[in-house]
Amino acid sequence: MKLREIKEGKVKLKIPNVEKSEEGEVFYNPIMTFDRNISTCVADLLPEILNKKRNDIKALDALSATGVRALRYIKESEINTWANDANPKAASLIKKNLKINNIEMKITNEDANIIMRKNKFDFIDIDPFGSPIYFLDSAARSFPKEGFLSITATDTAPLCGTYPKVCLRRYGIESFKPDYYNELGIRILISSMMKMFSRYEISLTPYLSYSRRHYFRVYGKIERGVKRVNREMKEFGYISHCFNCGWRGASLNQKCPICGSKTKFCEIYLGEIQNKTFLNSLKKKMEKRMFVKEKNLIDKIREEVSFSLYYDTHYICKKAGKQIKKIENIIKDLKESGFKASRTHFCPTAIKTNASFEELIKFI
Ligand SMILES: [Zn+2]
CATH class of the missing domain: 3.40.50.150 (Vaccinia Virus protein VP39)
Incomplete structure (x- = not known):
């Protein structure tokens, strides 16, 4: 070898x-x-x-x-x-x-x-x-x-x-x-x-x-x-x-x-x-070791809302027969209506929210 x-x-x-x-x-x-x-x-x-x-x-x-x-x-x-x-x-x-x-x-x-x-x-x-x-x-x-x-x-x-x-x-x-x-x-x-x-x-x-x-x-x-x-x-x-x-x-x-x-x-x-x-403690350890990319992943996960099963906005827009809407706008609209919403590290075009499928469709 x-x-x-x-x-x-x-x-x-x-x-x-x-x-x-x-x-x-x-x-x-x-x-x-x-x-x-x-x-x-x-x-x-x-x-x-x-x-x-x-x-x-x-x-x-x-x-x-x-x-x-x-x-x-x-x-x-x-x-x-x-x-x-x-x-x-x-x-x-x-x-x-x-x-x-x-x-x-x-x-x-x-x-x-x-x-x-x-x-x-x-x-x-x-x-x-x-x-x-x-x-x-x-x-x-x-x-x-x-x-x-x-x-x-x-x-x-x-x-x-x-x-x-x-x-x-x-x-x-x-x-x-x-x-x-x-x-x-x-x-x-x-x-x-x-x-x-x-x-x-x-x-x-x-x-x-x-x-x-x-x-x-x-x-x-x-x-x-x-x-x-x-x-x-x-x-x-x-x-x-x-x-x-x-x-x-x-x-x-x-x-x-x-x-x-x-x-x-x-x-x-x-x-x-x-x-x-x-994750907060882990982030501090990463900062100390200057692991920037790794810390960015942990930051993304820290900001995710805790509700299970994310929605891919492209998939949802397609299913609803609507044009693809900007993910930032969907999150903003949901938050303004009192829902929790965030991006997720699992998928760049997806959101996590406590809104139900039916509620989300209304926003799209
Ligand atoms: Zn169905």
């Missing part, structure tokens, strides 16, 4: 010197630097979140590849991290990267599920190519009373409704593709995680959930306790969507109340997927 040296954050890295990564090779994805920058800021906040001394926190980078996340957690956030990768080529590359950074770190070359079944971790990062679902059961068993989870899902095509049957098999919920597909996809992912954890009487409180390019990232706190899990389950509800007229509602309607067409529906988690207090 030919290598070249680069720098990411405060760590030096040897990465495969290839144009495109092939199967079985170690993968370094420069696009994910953005998310790793966010992750190091999240790791900074772990002592407060977990109410634990920084030195006592045990973290796992379960699918470590080049070791970049683990190295950055240690060097930039001073979190004791264990790097694991099932690929022997990755494990040997992580060792090389450890040496050039003068860092001490535990490295294993095992199936991530086995590592999590055998050991307890306060913080687990799962950054797979594809779905994280295959690792979540083991993660649930690995957390002590409290913990923190950070995951990536790159299988957005099933989650966002392009492959509904794959989504049903993998996540237990049949997806569909409405205008708010990014939010539906990330909520299906969160719902499926919550259901999996609830078996172990573990709750997952989302702290930060976002979609970017073709993947989702979710960060959340893990707590054991029946009461919390019961409360979380109460936040589940049906959403129904009519592909004929564009109507949607947080209720179970097999027929559209407006045009009478057959709807698509599913039961998902409808509660909060962001924690605004956490």
